[in-house]
Amino acid sequence: MSASTVAPYRLLYKDQAGARKVLSRCGALREIRNAVLAHCAAHAPSPPYKPQEIKKRLRPMGWIPEVRVPPFDPRHDKLPINDRYDLWKPFDLDDKRVGVAIEMERWEVWNDLLKFRRGMQRGQSAVGVILHDHPQTLPTSTSTCAISLALSANVV
Numbered sequence: 001m002s003a004s005t006v007a008p009y010r011l012l013y014k015d016q017a018g019a020r021k022v023l024s025r026c027g028a029l030r031e032i033r034n035a036v037l038a039h040c041a042a043h044a045p046s047p048p049y050k051p052q053e054i055k056k057r058l059r060p061m062g063w064i065p066e067v068r069v070p071p072f073d074p075r076h077d078k079l080p081i082n083d084r085y086d087l088w089k090p091f092d093l094d095d096k097r098v099g100v101a102i103e104m105e106r107w108e109v110w111n112d113l114l115k116f117r118r119g120m121q122r123g124q125s126a127v128g129v130i131l132h133d134h135p136q137t138l139p140t141s142t143s144t145c146a147i148s149l150a151l152s153a154n155v156v
Contacts, residue, residue, distance in 0.1 A: 009040040009047075019127045026091035028100045031061050032129060049133035051104035055087060063087040063102070069115045070122040083115055088125065099125035 011033055013020055023029035035057035040047040055065060067088035071081050087102040101119055103112035116128030 009037050009044075011036060019129075022093070022098065022127050023100065023129070026093040026098050026100070028089065028091055028127070028129075031058065031063075032102070032131075035061075036131070051086065051131070054104065054131065058087055058102075061089075063089045067101075067124075069101075069118055070124055072118045072121050074122070083111075083118075085115065085119070085125075098127070099123075100127050100129065101125040102129045102131060104131045 020029065023032070035054050038057055039050070039054050055063070059065065065087055066084045069081070069083040069085060071077060071079060085101040086104045089100055091098045091100060099119065101116060101124075103115065112128070112130055116125060119125035119128070
């Protein structure tokens, strides 16, 4: 397929509490955008939603899969909690470590937001990203957690 017949793609954002600014400043947004758009271009004109393929594109950039989400309270650290982020990566921003967590399964949005909240409470993550397959699946309200940024690949 020639370049002229490949549909251009873009990301649609739903920003919460300035997450997009943090993601842009630390470089995470560029990495996520490049991975998603490369996936879409590789599967044009109808890219499937395949989170595992997007994960494969992010891993060489230092994104770590299946990082354990800590419990909300340190008193529960010894309990067998099996919640994990799909991907997580630390970034340097203003001489501080900023953790960024990614979740990719849209049907568990409220659970994902609770994971982000727990990670924020414990200092593991500063920003959470939920990757959706279509703009219609972006949550209408995320008052449970004010640190989410939803991304969606969509044909322009």
